[in-house]
Structure formats: C-alpha cells, structure tokens
Amino acid sequence: DAGVTQSPTHLIKTRGQHVTLRCSPISGHKSVSWYQQVLGQGPQFIFQYYEKEERGRGNFPDRFSARQFPNYSSELNVNALLLGDSALYLCASSPGSGPIWEQYFGPGTRLTVT
C-alpha cells in the first residue's frame, strides 16, 4: 500500500500570494493532521481533520485554513503569505482521531516565500 503522499514537493511563492498544499492519506485512514516545521525546530501542530470535520486547531492565524474531502484527502490553504511561512509542511494520517492512534507522516512540502 502507498504511504501518505503530499504535493507539491517544493514550492516557491512571493509574499502576499496564496498557496494550496495537498495530502492523500493511507488508504483506510480517516484522520489527517497538518504540521509546520521551521528549519531547526520541531514540527508545530496546525490542524486535525477527522471524517471531514475539524477536530483540533493549533495556534496559527486565520490565514491558515484546511478542509478534508469525502475521500479523506486534505488541503491546507495559506493566504497572504509572509516570509515567516517558509517551512516544511507535513501531513500525517491515522486510522482514527485521538491520541491512541499512531500517526504516519508524508514526505512534506517545502514552501519558500520570497
């Protein structure tokens, strides 16, 4: 079975632009979480979606939004990009929601904002 996939792999955007990142979970997994990892730091939680509903949200501004589709894939949208949004964006899937489930990470999308 394929693992978690993310697209695109790399992306360069200009300040003020909008970006959409995509994630496909492992088949059968219904929960998707998004994380931001700034260079040299550990990942920071952005969102968790389960069964197409937002189940958790980290401390990120409203410029960040996400959604989950009926096939459990997910999009992360970031508006009005800032230089500080440059980071590796990681998607993780799990069979269910909640802390008992192990999370499986995708390869990430590296976003550079110039």
Place this chain on the structure above:
Amino acid sequence: KNEVEQSPQNLTAQEGEFITINCSYSVGISALHWLQQHPGGGIVSLFMLSSGKKKHGRLIATINIQEKHSSLHITASHPRDSAVYICAVSPLRAGGGADGLTFGKGTHLIIQP
C-alpha cells in the same frame, strides 16, 4: 519553557557505541512518540508508548510516567542511524479535543565510521 525538552541537541559518536537520547515533558500525556527524520524531511514513527519499554531491533524506548521522562537507546550504532530523533507527546486536554502532537526540537545524531 517548552512542554517537551530533549537532550542532547547534538550528538556525535563512533560506530558501535551505545546511544542514549533523553526526553522530558511537563504536561500530562496519553502517549509519547519517538520519531526519526532524515535529511529531506521525511518522518518515520519508531515507537509509540504510554508505559514501560518497547524494543525493535537495535532500538529501545523506555518511559517513566511518574517522572515524565523517556529515553531512546540505540545499541551497536551504525552510520545509517545518523538522523534527527524527535520526541513528541499526545497531551491530555480537557474536553478530549484533538490537539495533535507536541514535539521537541530534536536530537541531531551523527554516527561516524
């Protein structure tokens, strides 16, 4: 103060050495995760544990819930073990909401031949 602290931040050792990476956390947790991240970004889950000890090959993870401390050990280390090792916790939250994992900053391990 971060909720999850790891030590050391950087560790260089010779092939064959026994490696220990420590993780301390300050919040109540449902589970603790040890993850491995290679250059380029991909993260692999090594262990998820809520008590006691787990072993997988040359890797051993232990956790002491009372002391809020966990260790990751690598026996007979090899250059291919070189990576960033990250400790993450699933915090207990009021209301049972999903807050994702809280990560440490990682330990950058280099094993020299």
